[in-house]
Amino acid sequence: MRQAFGFASCARQIAITWDSFRSTNGGGLVVLAGIAAIAVIVLPQNFENMGTPLLSSPF
Secondary structure, eight states, X not given: OOOOOOHHHHHHHHHHHXXXXXXXXXXXXXXXXXXXXXXXXXXHHHHHHTTOOSSOOOO
């Protein structure tokens, strides 16, 4: 039998995630910003090396 997760389950997971995120100190935000910065810098070059441009460039 397949389990079905409805809107209530999704809303509860989001509420738990939000409470957990709010309870962290500023260090978590620094780590999150660092991961985002690395992704912005590294991923486009990685996609181009594999032959799949992330964004089409006019050059």
